[in-house]
Ligand code: SAM
């Protein structure tokens with residue numbers, strides 16, 4: 001008999017796990033990382049076998065969707081083997097979706113393999129279509145490589161959703177270019193408000209916070225937007241562009257509260273479980289995993305104990321003079 005599902009104190013069923021499989025990345029996006037990062041020593045990271053055991057425990061507890069993220073997940077050595085093996089849960093029907101959020105740099109190499117293992121959708125982060133601006137915002141990235149990766153994903157049959165961080169005075173002028181570019185390729189696009197993550201110097205914060213309310217107002221000056229009831233259980237709200245049928249998402253952790261329907265938790269690459277992106281509390285799952293190699297009972301007890309502490313919501317707030325609720329950890333740590 002299956003153990004009872006994970007339900008938090010606010011009666012929210014937990015069915016979605018986001019897993020950061022590495023803190024490393026081949027880019028250094030200005031809002032995500034500082035230029036000189038210190039990464040975790042290898043022994044701190046969960047091995048791929050440990051990741052498999054841990055993620056399988058979540059599937060046993062009723063998680064239906066797993067998103068692999070990072071850092072850049074596709075730069076972790078062996079990650080394709082991990083996903084190929086983990087896809088057995090898709091085949092058995094116990095998992096509805098295995099997907100990935102990537103910066104796109106490795107998609108030319110991996111897209112077909114991702115499709116072949118059962119993946120059907122990927123999220124690719126892209127903030128600008130201007131090569132010079134791209135180099136500025138990612139510090140180490142090259143736009144042509146990412147665009148080629150996106151082409152490879154589409155050619156492989158994957159659905160691609162573009163995630164774009166809305167950055168004042170950086171990509172404001174590309175709003176319609178980006179939306180049209182995605183539409184031409186039959187890709188949805190989701191805009192994300194920049195969140196105060198990491199100890200990034202204020203002067204490094206390119207562009208800064210651009211409210212999606214303003215972005216949406218600009219869109220609706222040109223297009224008719226219809227609100228969609230569809231929710232992902234996460235921070236995204238969606239509209240349909242009546243003229244084109246394209247779907248546009250808005251992730252607005254700051255201008256709207258989205259926590260009431262939250263169905264997700266986040267696992268870091270060293271086995272910490274964060275019950276909320278915007279709170280410091282976490283549970284160490286690596287300890288029960290490593291201390292009890294032959295029994296999952298202590299691990300399951302730790303997972304249940306953590307879910308019982310899931311907070312009601314986050315405390316990010318840009319409405320005052322300074323940014324409140326800032327998290328000292330980087331987005332690459334919790335996986336975005
Ligand atoms: N490397 C992959 C990528 O870039 O898609 C996956 C990890 S990345 C941390 C996941 C997402 O978080 C990306 O879409 C990125 O733009 C977003 N992100 C990073 N830092 C952010 C911040 N401070 N505010 C809002 N979104 C952020």
Ligand code: SF4
Pocket residue numbers: 025026027028029032033070071072103125331332
């Ligand atoms: Fe790397 Fe993604 Fe962070 Fe950019 S947003 S530095 S690509 S982890």
